[in-house]
Amino acid sequence: MKLSASFYKGRDVVLIARKLIGKVLVTFIEGQYTSGIITETEAYNGIYDKASHAYGDRRTMRTEVMYGGGGLAYVYLCYGIHSLFNVVTNVEGVPNAVLVRGVCPLDGTEIMEARRKRKTGKGFSDGPGTAAKALGIHYSQSGADLRGGMIWIEDRKIRVAEKDILVTPRIGVDYAAEDALFPYRFLWTKPCK
DNA sequence: TATAAGATTTACT
């Protein structure tokens, strides 16, 4: 079943990032159905977070999606090459988002292998750019509604034990100074099959 | 208008 609107509208973006571990990200793009279990996330705490694009209430064409309210997809092009997929959370006007850093291939692995041009295995979809690419998500999809569009998240009752979740500082945001040290990254250590 | 840097991945030395 798909996650409800109230799940995304929650006020605590860090808690939502934690809850997204073990959920299933599903896409139906260009007639092809693929999905993957979310294994790694990072929270971006809006205007108070130097690592966030919306830090200091920077409202631009790119960040506008994050102000649209929980339940939208924010997809951003990084380094001119990679599409990074985020889940927008909190209520309208508060630019919070959760970056999906890794998934475990579930449905349509052959399709994902074709998209990635490599076989599943180590390094297949355990980075923010590669995970989005495997699922066929492109930055042109930014702003998509997660409850009625081509991208959505399901709860398949996959149980994730508290002890199997590793909490660490975020990756690749050294420029954010002290804000880079917040334990906003969640990683499912249990290997998935 | 022009330039620098970025929530990264991949290939090559």
Place this chain on the structure above:
DNA sequence: GTAAATCTTATAT
């Protein structure tokens, strides 16, 4: 381990 690929946004002329 180091560097190239490649484009949008933010900041500076």
